[in-house]
Structures are given as structure tokens and as C-alpha cells.
């Protein structure tokens with residue numbers, strides 16, 4: 049049984065802190081506005097409340113960010129931006145424990161998972177130190193006599209990043225660093241379920257020397273998001289979250305004339321071939337399915353067993369899963385923390401129950417822990433005979449549930465993946481290079497692992513899915529992120545002494 053940690057049980061209901069938005073370095077709480085409860089998912093105790101921003105507060109943030117862009121940040125030197133990222137790196141490293149603890153306390157993930165998130169967050173920050181090269185333009189001299197052309201990436205203005213609960217530091221930091229080095233000013237809208245890392249990150253950006261108002265945080269929900277989407281002063285929206293909201297954000301934002309990228313949900317299949325190394329595959333699937341209690345967009349949720357490997361795989365998983373330790377994220381040795389909320393816990397349990405009534409076999413049942421614990425726990429769950437048409441196949445579960453799907457051939461496995469509405473990640477476990485090559489060339493998803501369960505690319509590449517997992521053309525990292533956060537100016541130059549102007553649109557071929 050999981051019990052309340054000391055730091056949560058000592059908070060009395062009348063002393064629950066209220067977290068506000070952070071605009072130009074100030075905490076902004078709307079005294080009359082609605083409050084959103086933040087829980088310690090390990091105990092189910094309310095620890096904080098978020099003051100949800102009104103559209104007036106959003107207006108204030110857009111004014112501040114617009115003025116900060118116009119009055120300086122768009123013209124900031126590369127050296128100033130470079131120094132900001134370097135200093136931010138130092139401060140983030142100094143506050144590592146605080147950031148990691150905030151993630152564990154509000155999200156619930158294990159210390160090991162939170163440290164992993166921290167490391168990937170810093171990787172993304174560091175990769176932006178390459179921006180002077182990434183943002184170079186092109187130059188063509190003497191395209192006609194006396195005429196040169198150069199292009200230069202230019203900032204967009206005020207951009208907004210809207211982020212999900214499951215990476216409260218990593219995704220906000222990636223977005224912040226990329227948007228700022230491109231010369232934009234930023235309004236970040238985190239998930240109100242995990243509000244604190246966002247505000248601490250904003251403080252660190254300010255402390256690192258950011259001019260006032262270039263980075264702001266709006267704590268809010270749909271009202272704030274819609275106000276940002278409709279506001280003519282916001283040039284671009286980078287969203288990460290669930291597909292229904294991603295679709296809404298994409299449609300409403302583009303209708304308002306903004307540049308929008310919106311990354312959404314996933315249902316990631318791992319194909320298991322009969323020639324795989326079964327111990328390695330079972331260990332990989334367990335890491336990919338149950339890490340962060342399955343609350344990753346790249347979690348492996350379905351093992352597609354080809355032919356006779358299904359029974360062997362099932363036995364290897366059944367042997368290993370009972371060794372996983374579920375408990376408070378702060379406790380050393382814990383593999384799975386709680387899921388983020390009561391609603392998540394109930395949704396996960398319900399999808400497993402529906403799947404069971406539709407013909408799936410629950411082999412290891414994490415619903416038992418859900419029924420027993422005070423916090424929002426679900427134990428690692430394994431289901432066999434999962435197939436399309438069952439609720440546990442058709443929906444993103446976003447919890448510690450791995451399903452085995454049985455098929456006869458690789459072609460059948462690929463067809464299954466391709467007919468799924470999502471296309472975020474997929475993996476194959478095999479010892480045959482040709483099989484792997486066929487898979488990686490044919491399968492219609494954005495991120496593919498060969499004997500790698502969670503194939504999130506390193507930061508010099510990009511991340512982002514296909515089909516219903518992403519709307520808009522750009523990915524979350526690397527060169528595509530720089531393109532998203534800039535627009536290109538092309539400058540054609542002629543100096544008066546270098547030739548007479550022509551009436552024609554074309555450059556004079558004689559010259």
C-alpha cells in the first residue's frame with residue numbers, strides 16, 4: 049500500500065499555495081478567476097492550485113512579449129543569444145535537483161525517469177548552441193551583372209508553445225531555447241496539472257540575462273489556449289498534446305492566419321519476429337511499455353507477435369513483469385510511479401475492462417493496484433489477443449498497459465500499423481537485416497526503431513509523427529524547428545553604379 053509522503057501530508061487545506069502566470073518576471077494571479085487543483089499523484093492529496101489565466105491576462109502577456117520583441121530581442125546579436133543559452137545551461141545544471149523533484153512531485157514519474165527527462169531536456173538546450181550555423185542564410189553573387197541575392201532567416205515575432213503534462217521540463221525547454229535563439233519572444237502555456245517546472249524555467253531564463261518580457265508563462269486551460277490562438281499578435285503556435293486538441297489547435301490557429309505545428313497522440317506497435325533475441329526483446333518491451341508508467345507519446349503499447357513467437361514472448365514477459373516495482377516516484381528502486389490523475393487512472397482501468405469484455409485476455413492485471421491505492425496507481429498490465437475493434441486497441445491508453453497482437457506474417461504486421469490512424473513510432477525486433485530494411489522502408493510512421501523500443505531521435509535530427517500524430521509540416525527538434533521559428537527574407541541588391549535598372553521583371557540577359 050502506498051502512503052502519503054511527509055511533504056504532502058504537512059500541507060493544510062487553508063495554506064495551499066496558488067501558482068500564477070509569470071509575465072515580465074511577475075507572478076500574475078487573477079483574484080476572481082477559477083483555480084485548478086494540482087495533486088501529488090502518489091497520494092491523491094491536493095498540493096497547489098493554479099490560477100487559470102483569463103483572456104485579459106493573455107492580452108497582457110501578448111502586449112509584453114510584442115513590446116520585448118519590437119524594442120530589442122528581434123535585433124539582439126548572436127553573441128547575446130549564445131550567452132543566454134550558455135548561462136541558462138549553467139543555471140539549469142545548478143538547479144537540477146529542484147527541477148527533477150518538481151517533476152516527480154507533480155507528474156509522479158520515478159526519479160530515474162525524471163532524471164532521464166532532465167538529461168534529454170539539457171541535450172536539446174545544448175543543441176541550440178549550434179544556431180549561428182543553423183540560421184545562416186545563402187548568398188548568390190552576380191546573378192545578373194551587378195546584382196546579388198542573399199537570404200536570411202528572420203524571427204516571426206511572438207510565438208507560443210503549448211505543452212502536455214508528461215514532459216513538464218523537456219518539451220518546454222526545447223521550445224523555449226529554439227524559439228528564443230531564432231529571435232522570437234515567447235509565451236509558454238504548460239499543462240496546469242504540472243505547472244511548477246514551467247515557472248521555475250522562466251525564472252532561470254530571466255536570471256540567465258534574458259531581457260524583460262522575452263519569455264513569459266501563461267498558466268491556464270482551454271480559455272487561455274483559445275485566446276492565444278485567436279490573438280492577432282501571436283505569429284506561431286507550437287503545440288504538443290493529444291490528437292483531438294492538436295486538431296483543434298491546428299484548425300483554429302491556421303484559420304487565424306498563424307503558423308501552427310501540432311503534435312498529437314500515438315499508438316506505437318513493436319513487431320516481434322520469430323528470429324529476434326527473445327530475452328533482449330522482452331526487456332526492451334518492458335522498458336518501452338512501462339517506463340514513465342506508459343505516459344510517453346513514444347511508449348510501446350502493442351507487441352505485434354509474428355507467427356510462433358507469440359507464446360514464447362508471452363512467457364518471457366510474464367516471467368519479468370512481476371519484478372517491476374510500483375510506488376512513489378521519490379523512492380529509490382521504483383520502476384513505475386503513479387499516473388498523473390484520477391481521471392487517467394479511471395480511463396486506463398476502463399479501457400482494459402472494455403478490452404476484456406471484447407475478447408482480450410488480461411494476463412497480468414494492474415487494475416488490482418488501482419482499486420487498492422490512495423494515489424493514482426495502476427500496476428503494470430499485460431493483455432493478450434488484442435485486436436482492432438477492441439477499446440484497448442483503438443484508443444491511446446497512456447498508461448502501463450502492453451497488449452500482444454497475434455499475426456501470421458510481416459506483411460500483416462505492416463498493414464496493421466499502416467491502417468492505424470496514428471503514425472508516431474514503430475519498432476521491429478529481428479536479427480535479420482533484410483527484414484528490418486523492408487520494415488523501415490514500408491511502414492508509414494515518423495520514428496522507427498530497429499531493435500530499439502523508444503526510437504526518439506537525438507536532437508540534431510527531428511521528432512514528429514505522421515498521420516493523426518502530427519498536424520502541420522514541422523517537427524519538434526533540430527533544423528525543422530529552426531525553420532518553423534523563422535521566416536526567410538530574400539534580398540536582391542544592385543548598387544546604382546553597377547548597371548541601369550530594367551523595365552522588365554527578368555534581369556537583363558545582356559548584362
Ligand code: NAD
Nearest residue numbers: 211212213238239269270273289290293311312313314345
Ligand atoms: P492534452 O491534449 O490534454 O493537453 C495538452 C495541452 O493542451 C495542455 O497545455 C492543455 O492545458 C491544453 N488543452 C487541453 N484541453 C484543451 C482544450 N480543449 N482546448 C485547448 N487547449 C487544451 O494532452 P496531455 O494529456 O497533457 O498530454 C498527453 C498527450 O500528449 C498524449 O496524447 C500524448 O501522446 C501526447 N504527446 C505527444 C507527443 C508528441 O511528440 N507527439 C509528446 C508528448 C505527449
